[in-house]
Amino acid sequence: MKEDVKLNAVLNEKPEYAVWIMRQAGRYLPEYRALREKAGSFWKICFDPKLAAEATLQPIKRFGFDAAIIFSDILTIPDALGFPVIFEKTGPQLEALDLSKPIVFDQKALDRLLPVYEAINLVRTKLDAKTALLGFAGAPWTLACYMAAGKNDEGKAAKFWAYRNAEGFSRLIDTLVEGIAEHLIAQLKAGADAVQLFDSMAGGMAEPLFVQYVVRPTKKIVARVHATVPGAKVIGFPRGATLRGYGMYAEQTGIDVMSLDTAVPITWATANLSCLLQGNLDPLALVAGGEALEVGMTRILDAVHGRPHIFNLGHGILPETPIENVEKFVSLVRSGG
Numbered sequence: 165m166k167e168d169v170k171l172n173a174v175l176n177e178k179p180e181y182a183v184w185i186m187r188q189a190g191r192y193l194p195e196y197r198a199l200r201e202k203a204g205s206f207w208k209i210c211f212d213p214k215l216a217a218e219a220t221l222q223p224i225k226r227f228g229f230d231a232a233i234i235f236s237d238i239l240t241i242p243d244a245l246g247f248p249v250i251f252e253k254t255g256p257q258l259e260a261l262d263l264s265k266p267i268v269f270d271q272k273a274l275d276r277l278l279p280v281y282e283a284i285n286l287v288r289t290k291l292d293a294k295t296a297l298l299g300f301a302g303a304p305w306t307l308a309c310y311m312a313a314g315k316n317d318e319g320k321a322a323k324f325w326a327y328r329n330a331e332g333f334s335r336l337i338d339t340l341v342e343g344i345a346e347h348l349i350a351q352l353k354a355g356a357d358a359v360q361l362f363d364s365m366a367g368g369m370a371e372p373l374f375v376q377y378v379v380r381p382t383k384k385i386v387a388r389v390h391a392t393v394p395g396a397k398v399i400g401f402p403r404g405a406t407l408r409g410y411g412m413y414a415e416q417t418g419i420d421v422m423s424l425d426t427a428v429p430i431t432w433a434t435a436n437l438s439c440l441l442q443g444n445l446d447p448l449a450l451v452a453g454g455e456a457l458e459v460g461m462t463r464i465l466d467a468v469h470g471r472p473h474i475f476n477l478g479h480g481i482l483p484e485t486p487i488e489n490v491e492k493f494v495s496l497v498r499s500g501g
């Protein structure tokens with residue numbers, strides 16, 4: 165891992181600040197909207213290495229973030245497993261498969277993800293030496309939620325299945341653990357400096373489900389990644405977990421960085437979590453800008469003062485975010501206040 169890369173210095177616990185934004189290549193950028201228009205669809209960009217590399221680099225060129233995140237989606241894994249995904253106005257829709265039949269993560273599935281690794285290779289050749297490159301995947305619980313319902317139903321179908329047929333559901337989770345670990349490892353080998361696991365549906369879970377389907381599978385994935393790629397760093401994002409859930413996740417999964425959602429009080433996190441932290445500015449404070457942005461940033465800067473921190477939002481950037489507010493966000497990090 166190259167130390168002159170700011171994000172890597174932070175990951176190695178040097179007291180510095182790095183900054184990037186979840187969904188930083190997206191619809192708030194006119195150049196992304198133009199690329200999407202040209203490509204025809206979001207999914208086309210995800211599976212075309214040249215287009216994916218171009219989208220990945222857009223926010224770096226504009227804002228000089230410390231990390232690029234490979235342009236892809238968490239739903240590429242279900243797609244590779246044979247659940248074709250389409251994006252409707254209301255969000256992603258997955259084709260239903262017979263979930264009572266075994267799903268396997270085989271070579272065919274891994275091959276379907278090759279464009280992601282090619283895109284990483286391509287970005288690496290174009291990225292300047294001081295910018296890190298992140299890979300990512302959806303976590304097993306979140307992917308299972310989308311696969312069980314075929315859409316975002318706030319986890320209802322997955323929870324019902326987990327209660328009614330824990331054995332069958334656990335088999336799906338185990339397959340996802342395999343596939344996600346392989347996908348993260350392949351991204352690291354292709355040239356990603358670190359990886360993030362998005363568990364966007366981790367909120368509102370009964371604690372036994374959270375332990376069984378968020379904490380334990382994440383622990384297995386992190387152990388596999390660390391054992392296969394020594395020194396690799398994993399960022400975890402159990403969005404919406406309770407504070408007790410955040411505590412368990414930080415202590416038990418072995419993740420290197422905790423990405424905090426907007427609702428986690430930053431002062432609670434700095435007092436109670438010993439791992440590196442990322443986040444947790446409210447995406448709506450970034451839309452609002454002005455005083456809301458400055459107050460939100462001051463709260464975080466005061467709380468993390470003296471420790472390494474990765475500035476980011478508590479969730480993905482919203483399409484209505486003004487470009488100048490993103491510029492202001494970066495300059496507030498750079499000036500340290």
Ligand code: CP3
Pocket residue numbers: 185186187188189190191200206233234235236237238239255256300316362364479480
């Ligand atoms: O962070 C990045 O810039 C890298 C790319 C990235 C995307 N999605 C691109 C994207 C990443 C890391 C994701 C993660 C992702 N995708 C999550 C986890 C994080 C989160 O936001 O909770 C989830 C749940 C998904 C699934 C997904 N993809 C949904 C629910 C949607 C539709 C919602 C929306 O914003 O329209 C997407 C589409 C999507 N993924 C877009 C982008 C840039 C918008 C695509 C477009 O319309 O052009």
